[in-house]
Amino acid sequence: MNFELSDELKTLQRTTRDFIREQIMPLENDPRQDAHGPHAALRDELVSRARAAGLLTPHASIGMGGLGLSHVAKAVMFEEAGYSWLGPTALNIHAPDEGNIHLMEEVASAAQKQRWLAPQVKGFTRSCFAMTEPSPGAGADPGMLQTTATRDGRGYRINGTKWFITGAEGASYVIVMARMEDGTATMFLADMDQPGIVHERNMDAMDRCFTGGHAVLRFENLYVPEEDVLGEVGKGFRYAQVRLAPARLTHCMRWLGQARRAHDAAVDHARRRQAFGRPLAEHEGVGFMLADNDMDLHTARLHIWHTAWMLDQGERCNFESSRAKVVCSEAEWRVVDRCVQILGGQGVTAEKEVMRIFTDMRAFRIYDGPSEVHRWSMARKIVQAADRHAGAPA
Missing domain, CATH: 1.10.540.10 (Acyl-CoA dehydrogenase/oxidase, N-terminal domain)
Structure with a gap:
């Protein structure tokens, strides 16, 4: 590379x-x-x-x-x-428009692209992606999907409740993941202004950088004609991977910019602020934190660039995107946390941008898969690869 x-x-x-x-x-x-x-x-x-x-x-x-x-x-x-x-x-x-645009380009029909994707690319509309559900429904485990889609003539009826649906308020269309009668999953496209979609409320969340917030949606006999199925029936879980691997990585990219912004603010403060007769940056406790920030930022960038390079080679990168998501979400969070510490009182007030970045970023370790789930998934793949290698002829 x-x-x-x-x-x-x-x-x-x-x-x-x-x-x-x-x-x-x-x-x-x-x-x-x-x-x-x-x-x-x-x-x-x-x-x-x-x-x-x-x-x-x-x-x-x-x-x-x-x-x-x-x-x-x-x-x-x-x-x-x-x-x-x-x-x-x-x-x-x-998010979620970036991932939805990628998914629609890969999977949608020509008619669907003209109807939903074209105005979205031009910036005239927004979208949302409805998969996460309240317990006992799908969260980190998409296999627990409870929202159902049943055949009704030339279309389907969708029923269920979704939550943490980013950008739902004000979105023009939604991609809904629902379970079919045979247990498979399918993605459906629907305009958000239909009577079968009920926007119950927006959830109060730590972050406030996503247009439309995070909503609770209820689907009540929402009718979706068969031409509005996204891709093929029964391939919803497969398409979710088409969307998730690159989307995990683009989260890492965007939040790296925010972490760098926080670090720049901390460096500036440490250079200017005096304590005990010298600038903060000359005290080892602060200087070491700045050095640790630099290492975390560089490590995150290397993981992003390497995984991006592999995606450009045509690799699926399910394992690599999980690894990057864990490394970057935790490294970038450490950077911002240290910046709050360096800034002291200003770091916990709106006097500096770092407090805003801190509250916005914390959820990054949870959405698109908590770190623990990615580690568990990676461990399974590591052991499976070792089993295959052990079973190979000498």
Whole structure:
């Protein structure tokens, strides 16, 4: 793997960095946002700025109107976008839309792409992905899926409850995962304004960077015609992997930008703030934390770039994306936690951006699979590989 960035990618990196600093960060304190994320009006302004800059939806294919970035190129650009908590929203690369766009490009029919994907790539609409359910339904274990889809003429009736559905409020369409009568799972597409979809409430959450917050949705005899099945019937779990491996990695990319932002704030503070006759940075306790931050940031970036490179080679990377998700979510969290400590009182108030990053980032170790689940999955694969090797002829 060559770690040298091409001139073209360096230019894209600088362009994105300048755009975020000059046009997005000044809007971070805009009043058009609350505990459930940026309001629609703020999102529209952010998106319009990215559109004018030619940076909107860069991960979509050129044919759909994006930049057709490779996974490695996304790693570079998404980190720069993530430097501001509004950056991913501006570039239309935030969860769940980023993952849904990737899934729709891979699986949706031409008619479905024209109806749902095309306006989303242009930034005119948003989407949500409905899989997680209250107990005893699906969470970290998708096999516990309780929402059902039963045949009804030329379509299906969907019934069930979903929660932690990011971006549901204000979304134009939803991808619903439901269990079929034979026990398999299928993905369905549906417009969010249908009477069979009930938005019960938004959940109060630690983070507030996702437009639309996190919702509880109830599906009551929602009718979905067969032409709105996403992909093939019974292949929902397979398609979930198409979406999840790259989506895990793009989370790592965006949050790396936020961790770097926190580290920059901590370095600046440690250089300027005096204590016991010298700058904080000259005290070993603080200096060691800055050094540890640098190591964690570099380790996270290497995992991201390596996994992205493997995805660009056509590898599935289920194991590697799990590994990167655990390493990055924990390393980036350690960075931000240390930054709070370095900043002291300012780190636990809105006087500095680090408190906001701290509360937004904590959930990263949970969504798209808790660290414990990824470790368990990795351990199974490690042992299975060893068993295969032991059984191979000498």
